[in-house]
Amino acid sequence: MMRLPPFRYLAPKNALEVAGILNGEGPDAMIVAGGTDLYPNMKRRHQMPKTLVSLRHVDDLRGVQMNGGVTIGPNETLRSLERNVDLKTRLPALWTAVQSISTPLLRNMGTIGGNICLDTRCNYYNQNFEWRRAINFCMKCEGDTCWVAPSSSVCWAVNSSDTVPVLIALGATVTLVSVDGARTIPIHELFGTDGIEYLTKRKDEVLTRIDIPDQGEAKSVYRKVRRRGAFDFPVAAVAARLTLQGNTVEDVSLVLNAVGPTPVRCEEAEGVLRGNALTDERIAEAAQAAYRPAKPLDNTDYVSMWRKKMIRVEVKRALEGMRG
Amino acid sequence: MSTTKPAHPPTRTVHRVFYVNGEEHEVAFAPHKTLLEVLREDLGLTGTKHGCELGECGTCTVLVDGEPILSCLMLGLECDGRRIDTIEGMAGESGAHPLQTKFAEFGAAQCGYCTPGFLLTAQAVLEEDPAPSREKLAEELSGNLCRCTGYLKIFEAIEQVAAEKRGEAAGE
Numbered sequence: 429m430m431r432l433p434p435f436r437y438l439a440p441k442n443a444l445e446v447a448g449i450l451n452g453e454g455p456d457a458m459i460v461a462g463g464t465d466l467y468p469n470m471k472r473r474h475q476m477p478k479t480l481v482s483l484r485h486v487d488d489l490r491g492v493q494m495n496g497g498v499t500i501g502p503n504e505t506l507r508s509l510e511r512n513v514d515l516k517t518r519l520p521a522l523w524t525a526v527q528s529i530s531t532p533l534l535r536n537m538g539t540i541g542g543n544i545c546l547d548t549r550c551n552y553y554n555q556n557f558e559w560r561r562a563i564n565f566c567m568k569c570e571g572d573t574c575w576v577a578p579s580s581s582v583c584w585a586v587n588s589s590d591t592v593p594v595l596i597a598l599g600a601t602v603t604l605v606s607v608d609g610a611r612t613i614p615i616h617e618l619f620g621t622d623g624i625e626y627l628t629k630r631k632d633e634v635l636t637r638i639d640i641p642d643q644g645e646a647k648s649v650y651r652k653v654r655r656r657g658a659f660d661f662p663v664a665a666v667a668a669r670l671t672l673q674g675n676t677v678e679d680v681s682l683v684l685n686a687v688g689p690t691p692v693r694c695e696e697a698e699g700v701l702r703g704n705a706l707t708d709e710r711i712a713e714a715a716q717a718a719y720r721p722a723k724p725l726d727n728t729d730y731v732s733m734w735r736k737k738m739i740r741v742e743v744k745r746a747l748e749g750m751r752g
Numbered sequence: 753m754s755t756t757k758p759a760h761p762p763t764r765t766v767h768r769v770f771y772v773n774g775e776e777h778e779v780a781f782a783p784h785k786t787l788l789e790v791l792r793e794d795l796g797l798t799g800t801k802h803g804c805e806l807g808e809c810g811t812c813t814v815l816v817d818g819e820p821i822l823s824c825l826m827l828g829l830e831c832d833g834r835r836i837d838t839i840e841g842m843a844g845e846s847g848a849h850p851l852q853t854k855f856a857e858f859g860a861a862q863c864g865y866c867t868p869g870f871l872l873t874a875q876a877v878l879e880e881d882p883a884p885s886r887e888k889l890a891e892e893l894s895g896n897l898c899r900c901t902g903y904l905k906i907f908e909a910i911e912q913v914a915a916e917k918r919g920e921a922a923g924e
Contacts (some may be wrong), residue, residue, distance in 0.1 A: 429789070429802065429805065430806070431784070431789070432786065432803045433784065434783075434784045435783075436785075437783055437827070445785075462825075463825050463826065463827070464807050464825050467786070467807075467824075468806040468807060468825070471805060471806065482827075514839055530893065531810065531894050531895025532820070532873075532891070532892055532895050533820050533822050533873070533896070534807055534822060534895060535811055535823060536820060536821050537821050537825060537826065596761045637801055657894065658894035659808060659895070709860035
């Protein structure tokens with residue numbers, strides 16, 4: 429059996445207590461909410477926190493508020509968001525992303541905060557200890573080499589979150605709390621540049637809220653490429669948000685994920701669309717512009733060139749789906 | 753670089769009260785054990801199967817407070833005082849649960865390894881929706897893998913139970 433390594437277990441009652449414990453315990457402590465990402469990693473000895481700070485009893489990080497925008501407590505389970513009919517109506521792209529994560533059994537446990545902070549994934553990393561030892565480990569954990577790009581000085585493990593590209597496209601902000609106080613940042617600033625330092629969240633910070641601004645007349649969509657209709661993480665993902673005035677694009681955001689260590693904002697493709705009519709030609713041009721910054725490597729399911737090509741296809745489908 | 757697997761030092765046990773299949777159990781276990789390990793090793797309830805142990809197969813499914821969850825990814829510690837239902841508690845005093853009977857009748861269990869997980873997920877689905885569409889059933893059961901049946905017999909068995917419970921013949 430693959431067992432968890434031993435750890436000290438703490439169960440604080442609110443976010444401030446969590447921040448206090450993280451401050452006291454130092455970098456060997458990790459937060460656990462649903463455990464569906466962390467426990468498999470601990471079983472495979474990727475992550476070995478000495479102390480687990482459980483959010484099981486932290487109720488002030490739960491709940492969904494809808495005023496103009498939507499505020500989500502990160503400790504809310506994916507399943508409860510999936511069952512939230514108002515969320516489905518107001519933020520269909522986010523709902524689609526949530527509902528596409530793994531399986532109903534996992535969504536009963538996993539949280540949206542966990543999906544946002546999801547560890548990056550790689551075929552050379554998400555393996556058991558013995559497998560990894562046989563290849564002398566990899567850069568992300570205990571080794572020196574990136575096996576998917578051996579000459580690379582950085583890790584190419586993939587950001588495989590479904591909710592992250594959508595939240596970036598919707599212009600969400602996140603709030604991080606430590607004993608020093610709170611800071612609120614646009615969610616795209618939460619992500620680092622490589623597969624190891626994939627979050628800019630400090631180890632002593634806890635994610636306390638996700639704020640999604642009022643979407644007004646904007647439409648949004650999420651498209652996910654994977655082998656099976658359940659279980660699988662995305663191997664290419666597109667989130668798009670579009671405001672149309674007649675057939676003219678007033679505002680647009682296009683975000684890719686699962687094609688590299690960090691989500692990709694397609695600024696060139698957005699520039700192609702903004703202020704122009706949403707014609708077939710413009711859509712094709714934007715899809716081509718979104719295809720260029722996607723740089724998947726062969727470290728997930730499917731061949732990397734096909735994943736790259738699917739970005740062009742899925743951007744086109746996403747934009748066509750929001751027309752009229 | 754470490755080349756030996758990190759060792760497993762002996763750990764002190766914790767005592768907790770579990771409510772399993774309607775009965776109260778006082779149980780002592782190592783605090784890093786999963787619910788799956790506590791059920792199988794400390795409570796002797798081996799009807800819950802261990803498969804991938806990583807949340808990728810669903811065979812370890814049990815109900816916690818009525819919701820199907822992956823017992824391989826839940827700490828025993830976090831089940832303190834919660835209601836746990838395993839396959840051992842599914843049959844009532846009057847015999848097998850209708851889902852168990854129909855699974856047998858329809859050949860929905862072949863090697864049987866995934867069956868406890870399927871039965872418990874199905875029970876939770878029917879509790880929430882007494883007349884699930886085939887599409888809904890497929891979605892709700894998508895976290896339970898079966899490598900024998902091709903799923904069709906499983907869906908048919910569950911639909912038959914639902915239909916009989918509603919007092920209809922199947923397929924209506």
